[in-house]
Amino acid sequence: MTDSFPRTPPPGGNRPPFDPARITRARLLAYLSPQRFSFAVTVLSGIGAGLAPLALLSGWSFLLTAVWGTSPMMESLLPDWPRPLAYAALGALLPALMLVRGGLVALHRQGLFQAGHQILHGLRSDLFANLMRQSTGFYQPAKTGELIQLLFHQTRLVQSGATRLLDAATLQATSVLGIVGFLLLRDWGYAVGSLLLLCAALPLVRSFRERTRQTAATEEADTAAHVRATQEVLGGIRLVKTLARERSEQERFLRADLRTLAHAAQGHRATALTAPLLASLAVVGLAAGLVYAKLTAMSPAQFLVLNTALAALCPPLRALSQTRSQLEPMLTACAKVFEFIDRKPEVCDAEDATPLQQPRGEIILSGVRFAYPEAPQDALRDCSAIFRPGRVHALAGWPGSGKSTLLSLILRFHDPRDGSISLDGTDLRQITQDSLRNHITVVNQDLFLFRDTIRNNILYGRPNASEDEVIAAAQRASAHEFILDLPGGYDAVVGEPGCILSGGRQQRIALARAFLRQAPILLLDDTYFSLDPESEQKIEAAIDELCRGKTVIAIPHRLSSLLKADEIFVLDAGQIVDSGRHEELLARCEVYRQLCERHFRAPDLATPATMATL
Ligand SMILES: Nc1ncnc2c1ncn2[C@@H]1O[C@H](COP(=O)(O)OP(=O)(O)OP(=O)(O)O)[C@@H](O)[C@H]1O
Ligand SMILES: [Mg+2]
Structure with a gap:
């Protein structure tokens, strides 16, 4: 047992090379170390139960010898007892021994169950904790199935393999050793012959298995x-x-x-x-x-005892050979599970990182370069910009020019390869990730709602908010009225009958969540949705209000939104090629002019309802 081996590696520490044997010996046992007493009971009861057949066989042999012949031991133990009564008394010892064995087996199995449960729970919590630590780039839709499989199926394989291994190393191994020892002592010739026969049968059984x-x-x-x-x-x-x-x-x-x-x-x-x-x-x-019994003039009692011992040998032998075949899938599952538990997130908190306190919201990018892992070219190159509090900034550029990447760097989903991003003069790498994101509100197309009550969905933005704050946020997002019309109101569960929400209503609930956060920085990405005019108007008005007094960095998809920005940054192939107001850029920036002509459509300008945004 080891508790010096950590369940998870130290942050940033170098891991030793992957070694399956080391895993089974040390890392799995580390999950059991908090309950070392119950683990010791499991091991001891397994060994005890494994030795019990030895006592049973000895008692059985004693009794048979006494019944079939004269037993000097019986004479000395119960000299004056009538024979039938003496046999009955000795015979009663066997069920008593069986009961003791049954008790030990039950204790052992219960301990195995608990140990397996502890391993399963420990692995799952470590896996999930590391899953939550990973940077967003790690999560791709294609990976979800694999992760679910890892969390629920592979951990179960480890659990069942580990409990079988523990059972094999204690109860089954002791049983085999005890019974084989018994057979050798009683008649080594018969024992060796039978064991050779068993060994000869093994390849056949193995091929079937x-x-x-x-x-x-x-x-x-x-x-x-x-x-x-x-x-x-x-x-x-x-x-x-x-x-x-x-x-x-x-x-x-x-x-x-x-x-x-x-x-x-x-x-x-x-x-x-x-x-x-x-x-x-x-x-x-x-x-x-x-044939052997005839040749050696073996007594019937001896023959019966030896064959009872052989019959008792089969179940633990079978269990041991099954454990062997389970070992490989278990080690493979272990390798996968620990590989993931040891996976270092792309972005980690620095040891001297401090929590962010009430920021003003000035964000400065200086010479930022960034490339996605394994991507052939940079997604952002030499980007410098200042985003000031109380102003609305827009990012404009062709698809793939790096707009979303820039927002994810501000959220510290990735770190720049070169250059730096600072908030109120502090490099983002010196700020804890949690506290940074707690001061940023993101509104994008993934306005995800949980299958939970509307109240809890809004509260997800700030779980400690009061009921009044939730209602105020819903009112500001123009969601309060339709929520009250739903059966159950704020207690209606999203997605259940009576609460199947239209896209526009879902967005308004997600916006209420954004209002509740009260963060000084607002990032808006892909906020253009095709909605009915009423929803669109309400959402635009809500977003307009949400922007007030914050450092806003938006990726608008309509010319009307661009026109409202205090400053527009033009991105081209990962570089900020120009910045300024719409008219200035139209006059001097070719990329921007082409964007306005081909990407931001002119008819958009003509729709009065869409003019109010940003
Ligand atoms: N997870 C990723 N892994 C590798 N490359 C990526 C990843 N995400 C984006 N890229 C690449 O980085 C570049 C910038 O992508 P980004 O999503 O920031 O562009 P965008 O301006 O937001 O585009 P759009 O207008 O289509 O949303 C693109 O070349 C894109 O292919
Ligand atoms: Mg994008």
Whole structure:
């Protein structure tokens, strides 16, 4: 047992090279170290239960010898007792021993369950904690399934493997050692012969088991693909229906289902054949044993005792060989789980980072260069800019010019490769990430709502806000009135019957969340949504109010929004090529002129409703 081995590596520390044996020995045990007493009880009760068959076999042998012949020990132990009564008294010892063994096994199993549970819970919490620490670049839709699999399936594999390993190393190993020792002491010739026969049968059993394992692996892979494809179809159900592909999807589902079931049946056949095969081998062994008994003039009592011992040897042997086959998937799962637990986030808090206190909101970029990991070229190059409190700044540029990247650097989702970004004169790297983001409100297209009450969805912006503040935020986002009309009002659960919200209403709730944050910096990305005119007008007015008095950096998608900005920064292929007001830029910046002509459409100017934004 080790508690010197950390469950998670020290931040920024260099990890030793990955070593599966080290993991099983030390890192998994580290999850059990808080409960070392219950762990010790589990180990000891396992060893005790493993040794119990030895006592049972000895008692059984004693009794049989006494029944079939004369036992000097019986004479000395109970000299004056009538024989039947003496046998009954000794016979009663066996169920008593069985009871003790049963108690020890139960204690051991309960301990194993707790240990497995602790490992599972520890792994899952470490995994999830590190998942939460990762920078946003890490999360991609394609990775979600893999992460869910890691969190729920791989950890279960580790849990079951670890408990089996613990069981094998204590109860099963002690049982095998005890019984083999007993057999050797009673009749080493019979013992060696039977063990050789068992060893000869092992390759046969193993080949059957290997077949079962392979079909199980194929079945698992098939099921995973089947689940993934079904998830995709359900996620894209609108497309399926629009293109009238229901029937073909149904056929695809049935085909995949039949394939999975066929593999399951193959595995079942292999398992079903193993038992009769082993029974036949046992009969062969018994016949050979009878020949040996005849040749050595073995007593019936001795024969019965030896075969009882051999029968008792089979379950722990089977458990040990199954553990061996489980070890590999468990180590693979361990490798994946620990690899992720050890994964360092792209952005970490510096050791001397301090929390941000009431910032004014002046953001200065000086010579910022940034490239995404594995990207061939820089997403931002030599960017310098000043974003001042109380002013609205707009970023304008062709798709891919680096506008969103610039906002994510301000949020410290990534750090610049060169140059720096400061807030009120302090480099962002010297500020704790939590406190920085607590002073920034982001409004973008991902206005995600949880399947929770409207109140909790708004409170997600600032969980300690009062009821009055929630209502005030909803009023400012023009959401209060329609929320009151919903059955349940603020307690209505988003997505449930009666609370299926239109896009515009969802956005207004998300805006109420933004109002509640009261952060001095506001980042607006992709805030153009195709909505009904009423919602659009209300949202624009709400955003207008949200911008007031803050450092606003917006990525507008309408010319009307650009016109309202105090300063526009023009980005071209990751560089800020110019900045100023609309008229100035139109007069001197070719990129900007082309953007206005081709990207920001002129008809937009003609819609009075869209003029009010920013
Ligand atoms: N996660 C990523 N990994 C690698 N490259 C990325 C990633 N995100 C963006 N890029 C690249 O960085 C560059 C800038 O992208 P960014 O999303 O900042 O542009 P944008 O101006 O916001 O574009 P749009 O107007 O389409 O939203 C692009 O070349 C893009 O392909
Ligand atoms: Mg973008």
